[in-house]
Structure formats: C-alpha cells, structure tokens
Amino acid sequence: MAKKGDMLYAWTNDADIKKKAELGGAVTALWKYALESKAVDAVFAIRKGKDLYDAQPVLITDPKELAQTAGSLHCGTLLMPKLVKKYLDGAKTMKIGVTVKGCDVMGFIELAKRKQINLDNVLMIGVNCGGSVSPVSARRMIADKFGVDPDKVHKEEIDKGQFIIEYEGGHKGISVDELEEAGYGRRSNCRRCKYKIPRLADIACGNWGVIGEKAGKATFVEVCSDRGANLVNGAVTKGILVTEPANPKGLEIRGKVEGAMFKLGDKWRRKDFTALGANLWETINKETSRCIKCYSCIENCPVCFTAAEDLKKGSLMVKPGELPPNPMFHLRRFAHISDTCINCGQCEELCPMEIPMALFSHAIRAEGDASFEPKLGKATYSN
Numbered sequence: 521m522a523k524k525g526d527m528l529y530a531w532t533n534d535a536d537i538k539k540k541a542e543l544g545g546a547v548t549a550l551w552k553y554a555l556e557s558k559a560v561d562a563v564f565a566i567r568k569g570k571d572l573y574d575a576q577p578v579l580i581t582d583p584k585e586l587a588q589t590a591g592s593l594h595c596g597t598l599l600m601p602k603l604v605k606k607y608l609d610g611a612k613t614m615k616i617g618v619t620v621k622g623c624d625v626m627g628f629i630e631l632a633k634r635k636q637i638n639l640d641n642v643l644m645i646g647v648n649c650g651g652s653v654s655p656v657s658a659r660r661m662i663a664d665k666f667g668v669d670p671d672k673v674h675k676e677e678i679d680k681g682q683f684i685i686e687y688e689g690g691h692k693g694i695s696v697d698e699l700e701e702a703g704y705g706r707r708s709n710c711r712r713c714k715y716k717i718p719r720l721a722d723i724a725c726g727n728w729g730v731i732g733e734k735a736g737k738a739t740f741v742e743v744c745s746d747r748g749a750n751l752v753n754g755a756v757t758k759g760i761l762v763t764e765p766a767n768p769k770g771l772e773i774r775g776k777v778e779g780a781m782f783k784l785g786d787k788w789r790r791k792d793f794t795a796l797g798a799n800l801w802e803t804i805n806k807e808t809s810r811c812i813k814c815y816s817c818i819e820n821c822p823v824c825f826t827a828a829e830d831l832k833k834g835s836l837m838v839k840p841g842e843l844p845p846n847p848m849f850h851l852r853r854f855a856h857i858s859d860t861c862i863n864c865g866q867c868e869e870l871c872p873m874e875i876p877m878a879l880f881s882h883a884i885r886a887e888g889d890a891s892f893e894p895k896l897g898k899a900t901y902s903n
C-alpha cells in the first residue's frame with residue numbers, strides 16, 4: 521500500500537487515456553478513479569482548444585470525458601486557483617480535483633489564507649513544471665528559430681533541455697538555453713521559478729527520474745499527503761493504475777535535475793534583477809508610465825482580489841480620468857503584495873502595455889525575503 525513519502529513509477533491500463541497521455545497517464549487515471557469513487561464531484565483540468573497554443577480550462581464531471589484532458593500543454597498561461605475562486609465558488613460548495621503546477625498550488629494556498637477558497641474541498645494532483653511558454657512568443661519562436669509555420673505544428677514538448685516540435689514533414693529540437701539567450705523560450709517568471717516539484721499538492725507527478733524501460737511510459741509519482749496515498753491505493757485496487765517503487769538510480773537523477781533547475785533559477789534571478797539597474801524605483805516609474813489603468817494586473821493576481829472594482833470608483837491613489845496613474849498606485853500595490861507574490865507571472869503576461877510587472881514584484885519579494893527573513897526565505901515554497 522502506498523503511503524505519504526513514497527516514490528513510485530505509475531502507469532495506466534486504460535486504453536483511451538494511454539493514447540493521449542503525456543507519459544504513463546497516471547494523472548488522468550487518478551482523476552478517473554477520483555470521479556468514479558466520488559472522492560471529487562468534478563475535475564478541473566486543461567485540454568487542447570483550437571490548437572496547441574490554446575490551453576483551455578475544463579470542468580469534467582463524467583469520467584468518460586476525462587481522456588480529453590490527458591497530455592501536457594507547455595504553451596498555456598493559465599493560473600487555476602483564480603478561476604476556481606471566480607467561477608467555481610472557491611470550492612465552497614463542491615469537491616474539486618485540480619491538476620496544478622507549482623504556481624497553481626501557491627495560488628490556492630494564498631487564496632485559502634484569505635478565505636477565498638476552501639482547501640478542504642480541493643484535491644490537488646501536481647505536475648512538475650520546468651516552465652511554460654507564452655502562446656504568442658511560442659508562435660514567434662517557432663516561426664523565427666525553427667523556421668516552421670506554427671499552424672503546422674501538432675505536438676510540442678520540453679525534454680532533456682530541448683524544446684521539441686513535431687510538424688507536418690518532420691520534427692526539430694533546439695536547446696532551451698540557446699532559445700532563451702536569443703530572447704525566446706520560457707516565460708521570464710518561469711525561468712526564475714524555483715518551485716519545480718509541487719510537493720504541497722497531494723501528489724506530485726513528472727517525468728524526471730523515470731529511467732530504463734519505463735522511460736517515457738511511466739509517470740514518476742511522489743505521494744505528498746495521506747489523501748494522495750488514498751487516491752493512489754484506490755486507483756490501484758480498482759485496476760486503473762499500476763505502480764512499482766521508483767528505481768533508486770532514477771530517484772538520484774531526479775534530485776540532481778531538480779538541483780540543476782534551482783541553479784538555473786538563481787542564474788536568471790541574478791540576470792533579470794541586475795538588469796533592473798541601480799535605481800529600481802526610477803525603473804518602475806519609467807516603465808509604469810505606460811499604464812492605461814485597465815486593472816488587468818489586479819484582476820489576474822491570485823494575491824490581491826477585491827481592489828479592482830473599488831479602485832475603478834476612484835481613490836486617493838487612483839484619480840478617475842488620470843493617465844498614467846500616479847506612480848504611488850503601482851508602488852502601493854507592490855507593497856501590498858510584496859511578501860506574498862508567488863511569481864506566477866499573470867500580471868505581466870496579461871498586461872496589454874507589456875510592463876514587466878512580475879519582474880518588479882518578484883524582485884521586491886526576493887529582496888524582502890533575503891533582507892527581512894533570510895532564514896525563512898526558502899521555507900515557504902522556495903518560489
């Protein structure tokens with residue numbers, strides 16, 4: 521029987537899931553069991569929309585429909601917790617299973633602290649995340665660097681440090697380092713992220729550490745809670761999931777890859793934070809002078825959630841009709857979220873004026889952690 525702390529290789533026997541799954545299909549198989557056993561009322565996951573740059577959130581209640589959510593979409597930009605708060609009543613009235621990346625887990629926790637989400641009703645299966653690519657820049661990157669029409673691409677993946685595409689007529693991989701040095705690749709907040717294995721979820725799944733004959737065919741599963749262990753045990757008993765202990769060598773490799781990702785995160789922090797210049801406030805004032813006061817940064821932030829409507833009515837900081845807003849508006853917002861910014865990048869990703877909001881916010885958060893809580897800085901999420 522699996523228990524909290526176990527490290528497993530897992531794969532499904534369900535033919536429909538197997539066909540679409542990224543690896544062993546453990547995530548989707550576990551959701552199928554969760555729905556069938558009524559451990560959850562619904563599963564909130566991602567499916568491919570119009571094309572592979574269109575990661576669509578979908579709420580599934582019929583286990584037969586789950587296979588459509590299998591597979592990884594690396595060009596999505598979604599953050600799940602804010603959607604659960606906005607459209608699913610913060611999971612106050614139903615039990616929801618959610619597939620989460622590290623930033624999603626942190627967002628759930630921050631919203632739960634603010635009583636916007638009932639975490640007791642949220643079961644989380646985490647997927648390790650080396651980072652995602654913005655759909656717009658993915659298209660640009662594929663056209664410019666791969667020389668391929670983005671509409672001809674039917675599969676993308678990030679494997680062994682390469683961004684790989686399959687398209688009509690072939691497949692091509694380019695090192696992520698090379699792409700990022702050229703200004704493409706993962707979203708900038710993802711490059712700086714150091715929360716790669718979402719251990720605060722109930723289960724954390726990934727491909728790192730799956731070696732030997734199981735490579736590419738099984739999912740690496742870390743059981744992170746008793747609820748997670750119950751889910752795995754139930755799915756195994758039902759025959760929808762097969763598990764075996766992870767190969768110890770694979771486990772060691774997984775640890776090394778995670779360590780290398782931390783170092784890479786540090787490298788990008790140094791690079792991005794240094795590029796902000798000696799006077800951060802001057803840089804912020806200059807960049808935010810493009811602000812058109814659309815409030816998207818607030819509406820999409822998982823940490824501040826009620827302010828936008830109030831701010832639109834006007835306040836000391838935000839006078840109606842004034843553009844750009846007084847710089848105090850942004851400085852005050854950064855102060856408000858500075859100790860809880862989860863570096864999800866939504867503020868920046870969705871800013872129509874391309875102001876590097878997430879970079880400012882993350883720089884302030886990281887410096888605050890280092891200055892005021894040097895010992896605690898890594899204790900929360902290592903984000």
Ligand SMILES: Cc1cc2nc3c(=O)[nH]c(=O)nc-3n(C[C@H](O)[C@H](O)[C@H](O)COP(=O)(O)OP(=O)(O)OC[C@H]3O[C@@H](n4cnc5c(N)ncnc54)[C@H](O)[C@@H]3O)c2cc1C
Nearest residue numbers: 541542543544545546547548565566591593650726727728
């Ligand atoms: C953006 C991203 C980056 C990843 N990077 C790594 C990595 O560097 N190292 C590693 O070990 N593993 C990584 N993974 C996890 C890996 O790709 C598999 O998702 C995981 O191993 C589970 O495999 P599976 O066959 O069991 O999943 P499946 O049964 O195929 O299920 C995949 C689940 O992920 C959900 N999903 C797909 N795209 C997204 C998305 N953009 N955001 C949230 N949920 C999504 C699906 O809805 C589904 O629930 C990444 C996943 C994503 C989405």
